[in-house]
Amino acid sequence: MNFNEARRRMVDSQVRTNDVTDLRLQTAMETTPREIFLPVGLRDQAYVEREIDYAPGRTLLTARDFSKLAAIAEPKAGELVLNAVAGSGYSTAILAQLVDMVVAVESDETLAATAQENLNIVDVSNAAVITGPSDQGAASQGPYDLVFIDGAIEKRPDALLAQLKDGGRLVAIMRKDGVSRGVVYRHNGDAFACTEKFDASTRAILPGFEAVKSFVF
Numbered sequence: 001m002n003f004n005e006a007r008r009r010m011v012d013s014q015v016r017t018n019d020v021t022d023l024r025l026q027t028a029m030e031t032t033p034r035e036i037f038l039p040v041g042l043r044d045q046a047y048v049e050r051e052i053d054y055a056p057g058r059t060l061l062t063a064r065d066f067s068k069l070a071a072i073a074e075p076k077a078g079e080l081v082l083n084a085v086a087g088s089g090y091s092t093a094i095l096a097q098l099v100d101m102v103v104a105v106e107s108d109e110t111l112a113a114t115a116q117e118n119l120n121i122v123d124v125s126n127a128a129v130i131t132g133p134s135d136q137g138a139a140s141q142g143p144y145d146l147v148f149i150d151g152a153i154e155k156r157p158d159a160l161l162a163q164l165k166d167g168g169r170l171v172a173i174m175r176k177d178g179v180s181r182g183v184v185y186r187h188n189g190d191a192f193a194c195t196e197k198f199d200a201s202t203r204a205i206l207p208g209f210e211a212v213k214s215f216v217f
Helices: 003-018 023-031 040-045 063-073 090-096 109-121
Strands: 052-055 058-060 080-083 101-106 127-131 144-153 164-176 179-188 191-200
Touching (some): 023 063, 063 179, 080 090, 101 109, 164 191
Parallel strands (some): 080 101
16 A cells, blocks of 8 residues: 555545645645554554544544644644643644644553654654543643644543643534534633534544533433
8 A cells, every 4th residue: 555645645635625724734644654653454544534443442533533623723833732642642743743842641551652652753752752641631741832632522621721821722522412523722811712613523532531421310
């Protein structure tokens, strides 16, 4: 399989055609070998137009959903970013090309080691992966200009919002009432305003970000 050609087609058909116009983001996705971040047996599926479950509780989002989420995050040069769910490292590798530094958190120790190894393979030197609960972030390394949650959540991530700088933002895919939407929270003083930005396809909720179940009598 020609991964370089598949990557170019992915950006042409799944990213550019979905109103993702940030040229730096397009270039990062076109030059980063997405297949590296999947187990060997799944690498030939890296560029298909569907999300891929590659580890317990970890999913590689479709290129369309990921690129739109990254676009609404508006990552900028000079910024410090918290990637709250490192997974195998793909989202960290992309963000690291767009900002100054990425702190990535992964709750699974083995997966965290894999993510760091993958980042080394693709020569990312401005990102560090630490092991810890993703829903709690890494407050000691912040505050952050941007918190990026690479997947779907069901509840407001208050512990992560608290790690934003004033004027900072947090992006995620919020799943509610069976519908997934990309959202951005913006920190302004003591308030956090949430805005829905796009419809997403993912249904998989990240571990630690599930809504508390309540009983109905």
